[in-house]
Amino acid sequence: MSKYGTLVMGPAGAGKSTFCTALIQHLQNSKRPCFYVNLDPAAEEFAFEPDLDIKDLISLEDVMEEMSLGPNGGLIYCFEFLMENLDFLTDPLEDVTEDYLIVFDMPGQIELYTHVPVLPNLVKVLMQGSLNIRMCAAYLLEATFVIDRPKFFSGTLSAMSAMMMLEMPHINILSKMDLVKGQVARRDLQRFVDVDADLIDDDPSRKPSDEEDSKNYRDPATKESLMSGSAFHKLNKAVAELIDGFSMVSFLKLDVQDEDSLGAILSYIDDATQYHEAQEPREPKEFDADMEEQ
Template sequence: MVFGQVVVGYAGSGKTTYVHAAASYLRALGRDVCVVNVDPAAEENSRKQQEETGEAHARTFDVDVRHLIRADDAAREHKLGPNGALIYAADYLCANSDWLVEKLRPFVARNCYFLFDCPGQLELFQSRDSLRGALEAVTKALSVRWCCLHLTDSHLCADGFKYVSALLCTLSAMLFFDAPHVCAISKCDLVDASMRREMDMPFRFYRGGARGDLTRLADAMEYRHKGLRGTHLAQLTRNLLELADDYGLVSFASLAVEDTRKLARVVALCDRSVGYVPASDAEGGGGGVSAASLVAGEDSDDDDDDDDDLFDDD
């Protein structure tokens, strides 16, 4: 039995950055890792990232779907737009899932830990069966036990409506995938004082997700945005939050790839969700911190909030 993570989330939520940071972290702990790209349009994303970050080289993958099919080739050959090309490429990968299975088989023999970097177009998962079908073929053929790690960009917390949308998207992914789920708010290191002041609720609330009463967000939105109170939009927002609350499934870990403890905690949560038992505490938690304490939240960052001052008048 081998283990892994399928990393999904909106475009720009930090999936590729996380995958490579997690791979480096796990390799430093002595775990053999295989990084898999299943985004046929990843080249454009890598080029943009190089321009934004000044990196000299694009990040590389151990297995890359672009060796089978590329979105730009599909667009050119079949005269498709960007979205149509992605859909075609995903369908092609599903129809040729045996190619992916054979590419992964040598890494299974090495007992590697798999990290799948997925496209940011969530409709490829939630309205079509192509990518899910390819992953299910891998699971069946190679006995891979994987969890779905869903990343949500922290800037969405600055707008209550965007957070509600992200919450429902996360819940939809959890219901769509037949696999354990771990949810995380990414780029938490970018949440500064000005962003906190824009939030309708303290940042701790958004990280807590369904652990609290989600309808409190509707109350706060109506309080801070007086024109919203009594409108159909306000009632719709409240009903959607009640829906998410009724399922009681979604809560978020905090993630910043530059923070080793946050990164280690997310990895430990993923390990626990699939039943992986680290060979040692150092392997599971990093820096001599036990995986159990990280999962339990003993080393969480709840004490770094200045939430008591969030709604104070200037």
Template sequence: MRYAQIVIGPAGSGKSTYCTEMQRHGENTRRTIHIVNLDPAAEAFDYNPSIDIRDLIHVDDAMEDEEMHYGPNGALVFCMEFLLDNMSWLEDQLGEDDDDYFIFDCPGQIELFTHLNIMRRLVDALQLCNFRLCAVFLLDSHFMLNSASFISASMAALSAITCLEVTFISVLSKIDLLSKNSKKQLERYLEPDVTDLCANNSLVLSNSKWNEKHQKLTETIGRVLEDFSLIKFVPLNIRDEESLAHILLMVDNCIQFGEDKDVKVAEFDEPDEDEGDDGYGEEV
């Protein structure tokens, strides 16, 4: 069995930085984490990729082709489809070693994981290669400081969940860049009362014709999110080792990483009957 994170999210949400810091955190904790760059348009990143899609195809290859005449977005979609048509290349690059841990750094073109089936096909292909997968959806926390943005972000995350159909964690990135006031504002969206947020949004937009027409729809969406606990965002301070470890532990639990390893059982001295020790070093 092998394990992997699929890191997705809008452009600028901090995906490559997340991968860099996770790789560094792994090195600090004596854990090998392989990074796979799946962005054919990437110009630079700080991590050391074990596999790079640009060795197979680059977005410039599609854009410069005289027959296809693709723009940047179309060229990126073409590159991802080219990868899927040449999965044998990726399979050879991944190898067959058990217990490998990979993080796939995906492009930031949001339609790839919201309404196109490209990322879903990649997920299916990786599962056939014996991977347990968890999608990590990153969103810039600066866009989560009002009720309307919270609803919008929740729907984007929900769309990605529906498309990929794998275990899923929604992460708010760039917490370390928020002001103290913004961090306080953000707290209400980590354990949200969606009904209250929708009501607050109604007050803010009370003079809006759009709000008057669609407020019931917004409230219904809010109730669905709250009643079924569909989305919960986890904050990530990329500069905090404990925050990184917390996210990594959540992912590991989702994909059951390490659960099949031998458990080291602590050895305890037999308690002295006269002392009344309970076996854990505590007096009864």
């Protein structure tokens, strides 16, 4: 018997916990059970109380105080400690049935997804062995990044790095779409959804042009010089072409206030985990009985 889960990831401020809250509410409205796992040892407030919380095992605040570590080092220590005490995570998940969607709310430090092997090792434990969870990673990137094209491609590169590092079914999501309504034309937005490398060359905010840049001297140590000009453009162009060469990243659009948007994201998660293929037809009374047991 398989279990089903989604790993909600992305940089800090991308809206991961908000998405988890909206997804859980959507599942409840659909009378579908879920199991909420918080794996962010620094999280403090929850709209829905987690069924399993890493802070009951270890918290980032305690690690930073007792081990004299910074936030990033402390977070990696927390996950290494979790890997040494996997029974804390795996034992409760053993009892979760195939009807549930297990939602893993992850921290925002992208080092976990791109630099160190601890998260890939954790994913292997969850997807293999007795748990046998069919997992789909959901990587969130804030939609406001499309306003700043170099920032957008930087975020897209981190999403691609996570895809290659984790080696699991993966969807990428532009979150907070409500914040860019009216700022980006629908036609232009589609180029971000499908990640068009030519967006770098077509950036209207790029100035001065390469020709002007070569004629006008500017102090290379200033922030304006570092974040603009021909050298900065060539770097961003190289990043965009690297992403385009792999052809791995495209985005889904998310507005957590829109039930249709949430339903569409959930359908992609279910397709990636093959949830519906393993389900048998059930009577409505059976769903009601499951919800009463929660």
